[in-house]
Amino acid sequence: MTQNMTLETVDVTSAAFKVNPFSTYKRWRDSKPVVPFKAMFGQRAWLITRYDDVNEALKDERLVKNKRNSQDPNKPTRDIPLPGFVKILQTNMLDTDVPDHTRLRALVHQAFMPRLIAKMQTRVEALAHNLIDQAQAKGEMDLMADYALPIPLIVIADMFGVKDRDRNNFRKWSHALLNINSPMDGIRALPSTYLLVNYLRRLFQDHRLNPQDDLSSALLAAQNEGSSLSNDELIGMAGLLLSAGHETTTGLIGNGVLALLEHPEQLMRLKTEPSLMKSAVEELTRFTPPVLVATQRYACEDLEIAGQFVPRGEMVYAGLGSANHDEHQFEQPETLMLDRANNKHLGFGTGMHYCVGAPLARLEAGIAFRVLFERLPNLRLAVKPETLRWNTGLVTRNIRSLPVKF
């Protein structure tokens, strides 16, 4: 078993790494399947790169989400003290373990079932058409700001009853929060975090007075019916779903359109065989994943992962993007094959934290691709691909702006 290793010098959070992380991942899968790197506060963390190990780790109960569950209760903790409003947002299913996770997830599981999500098809189509109308009227389009972002943002905001006038503020606050890559970013994001928590408090207050046919009111009803959902959990739930519900899908739409434009023969197939859309969405999620790395887990005991010793309490990250390009799982992983069969990609994670919003993301992305290429058959990049800028950060991978001509 390997005990210690020097920290990796490649900056896995940099924009430069995001351009093509897959060649580096391949090198690591071949030589160093569990990569030690320096995490946000300077502490050591481990990135798992091989498909089988990632798949296993995400189902391993010894890797927990709540840091406290990994610590020895008899030893004093050295956690960085956080303001109360930051802790409220962490009171969510993605940051909890059983039994809280099971209770919280059960409350929204129903609302995101494919059967209910399918009913949103007409609404999402109308939204996509409307955005194309606006782009055509303007004569130009940044695919990210004008299409990939508004579709999932408006859909999830509507599901929670966020008013149109509040949407941009909400977007600004959650963007600051989702893009914390350094302690300084964390400090800078404090005002946004505070405003977001206050906004969500008001959202639920309004819904208490005026119940609506939406998720906010459904959660309040569950609270009243004695589901032991605390007020902090209510805010944590809305914060998580509203944030996770848009930046990720925005990334898939943007990354997917770029990949299709760069593979004209595949795009042509999709245009002539619309029935390919379902497998195309899966393949794009595999090939150019918007979530490159799952969120952090903590080893709750000393572990061995792929021969590497990982001490109790240390952070472990499952490399979804690397797993999705593992040649031991996928034939020709670096080739985009929209009709790929038996595509067991890990783009939506796996195990108990498997993406609850996957049916919604799939619906939105499928409609976004179809309407875009139907309405704008001559869509092409307006800039050279090498000038595109990618976001920074460990977890997500998306383009900041995608100027297109049509």
Ligand code: HEM
């Ligand atoms: C293409 C779009 C999306 C991708 C690639 C994606 C990916 C993921 C991944 C990889 C995880 C697991 C994270 C981990 O284990 O650390 C996850 C969890 C989650 N996702 Fe998504 N997601 C997408 C869209 C959405 C949408 C639209 C929503 C909500 C409306 C959503 C809500 C959630 C929630 C609540 C969790 C936590 C589930 C749990 O802890 O049980 N996601 N997502």
